[in-house]
Amino acid sequence: MSEAVAHDIHDDHGHGPEKGLMRWVYTTNHKDIGTLYLLFSLAMFIFGGAMAMIIRAELFQPGMQLVDPHFFNQMTTMHALIMVFGAVMPAFVGLANWLIPMMIGAPDMALPRMNNWSFWILPFAFALMSATLFMEGGAPAAGWTMYAPLVLQTGDAFPFLIFAIHLLGISSVMGAINIIATIMNMRAPGMTLMKMPLFVWTWFITAYLLIAVMPVFAGAVTMLLTDKFFGTAFFSAAGGGDPVLYQHIFWFFGHPEVYIMILPAFGIISAIIPTFARKPLFGYSSMVYATASIAFLSFVVWAHHMFTVGMPLAGELFFMYATMMIAVPTGVKIFNWVSTMWKGAMTFETPMLFALAFVVLFTIGGFSGLMLAITPVDFQYHDTYFVVAHFHYVLVTGAVYSIIAAAYYWMPKWTGHMYNETAGKIHFWWSTISVNVLFFPQHFLGLAGMPRRIPDYSVQFADWNMVSSIGGFAFGLAQIYFCWIVYKTIKGGEKATDQVWEGATGLEFENLPSPVPYHSFTTAPQIR
């Protein structure tokens, strides 16, 4: 065989993946990296979930039975850090990696080597963070918000926490740069901005939020580091600093951060509902503008997390009004989804079930959010289980539900196999019933006066805590079942068609086979 022929064959078939472990270490393929992100996120979801199980087991009844209060605080802190930075954010980045190039007709991400690096930082960051569990003084225990001065009492874990956060920030910013560069430069001819699927749009906006706020967060924790080790006094009143300054900086990052965790979810839901309603998304352009408005407003509402720190009246009023405004664009999204369903021809496969549950339960989280925005009543809600219920409704039945819906929706495209529909439905009902048993009673607990982040409580809170714990164990078990479903689908299952779903639209369903080949869109598709 001549060299020329060999070369031709080589060109025709393109590169398959390398064999063995090194494929995953060296890979620059957006699909491989997407898979790595998603599997890593699933592992972290179980890891952080295990911590939640410890929390709920200790809170099963009044009195301290299982752990020390200090360890309890470590669990609440680590649970949040791992779920936010290890489970939810990497899952969305994984979905972005898999889907954005396929949705805009690009062969890969714009910066593939940096893509590899952004992923591989994560396991090291979480190794640093998790190692603190075995250190003198234990893991960080001051809450994921790491308020000064309490966080400065952390033991040996402190510098490890800060450096882990720096690494996570670097990873997120690189991921965001990559997504923006891809969307700006790699769209197929004819794929104008206002033709992009909403998942691409929401991620585009999310990426800007990440670039804007992750450095702020890095700055805040670096100030903590120098306060602790280098004698600065940014957050110490004794040295002329201000502990509340930390909270302002943190929440200037923290509020956009919570939208970083929900905007891509809006994109996913906007993909799934039209497919199963067999009707185009209602109000596409208003959805884009609503997303942009939410992102903009996210920068001017941060102090609603701090209504009790003693701000002047004018400050409290400004942040109350600004926060209430967010209900308008969020409402527009909900109304658009309901209008998309209206007069459609709906079927209720597992992704649709999770998407519909998202709409209902996320809206409930939105209602409690609106209640929390009202400053005078927030004085009663603040730092109680009402807040815990609120952010778990928006993060678990919001963000996590959208990720699960996305997994069921696109897994057949990725693997070429349909998941088991009965198993998916069991997983849905089991999760949805248990998650409400878990979190709905927490509204009652908060209103009745139970503060958050306490390892033990007064006996009048006993009943609802027990109910909540039972829901928690059931929900945790349901997610183990989900892991099994994912495993079975990767291993085998009914062959998926190229379109996968009867009503599915978009380049990944209409222009690519299932499973998607290792390299797709090496020549740009025609956009109608």
Add this chain to the structure above:
Amino acid sequence: MTMVRRINGFIVVATVTMMAGMQSALAGYMDTLNMTRGVTPVSERVYDLHMLILWICIIIGIVVFGAMFYSMVKHRKSRGAVPATFHESTRMEIIWTIVPFLILVGMAVPATKTLIFMTDTTEPDMTVKITGHQWKWEYEYLDGAAEGVRFISSLSADSRKAVYADPESVDNYLLDVDNEVVLPVGKKIHFVLTASDVIHAWWVPELGQKQDAIPGFINELWTEIRKPGVYRGQCAELCGRDHGFMPIVVRAVAEEEFTAWAADKKGIGKETEVTDKIWTIDDLYARGEEVYNTACIGCHQLNGMGLPPTFPAINGSVIATGPVAGHMDIILNGRPGTAMVAYKDQLDDVDIAAVITYQRNAWDNKVGDHVLPADVKAMR
């Protein structure tokens, strides 16, 4: 006819009684479901605002979810629905932007009024300073009948013992303290809040407000309690290991009772106890154990082993087994830059002498000496 009337009457009475019974049972249960209406002008307004917004949310929820579920039932493929093709309507988008905005304005008006009312701390009848410590509250009456009264309020020993035993066995588990804050009813009371170590938050739900206590800064709060009674709350800002174990108990009493309490609190003749009473090591040890179990236990633990590295062990420590002077110094003056605060203003001479004696002789510390209240007085 009369028979029928009597039966009717019976049914009416029975129904009314049953409904009243159900209502009171439900009312008792509602306490575990909803926010308290509280006992202050602020808490009542806050409760009304809370209910207003809750009902608005419920009504919006019924409309939106109603439309959604109607669509899910009617517009399903299995019923032979054929999908429509409409996908935008500028008029609808404008309507569902403007209408929610107007509803929000409707909420913002009462919210703003309530907030302005709540933040008006002018012209108080008396002022109480609240200081948060890890993990107890300190109260100081700055003016009025109780001017100068100052004490520390920690979790009651009963509750603390029940944590690892049987929480059901004590009254007001985790919501009980050794020293209650006593306040007069019907007076505008101004609180100023600060903290000595980390941020805490002072919250009694029945008073309708919560405010952070921040080291180095002063926050304000006011209340006017309408009904005599005991109102319980907790620290609401994560402040370390025993955040869940620093309750707040407010006892609201009539003004005469408050004046009597203040006089009693001021007039305690500690002086004679210090100089005249003959203290034995056993007396001091017993009293010291009590003091230790409310003042020190949070950090240094029941077994004296502390929580290194932040809270060092006392059992076997160089200080507690070394010279008495050094031991007294650290308790009186604290250790700046660490979590160990100065206790000279928090405990009296007898308590300090007692707790030092206890620490030097408890666990494996068998030093065998003791400290007299007069020694502590001399060291101050």
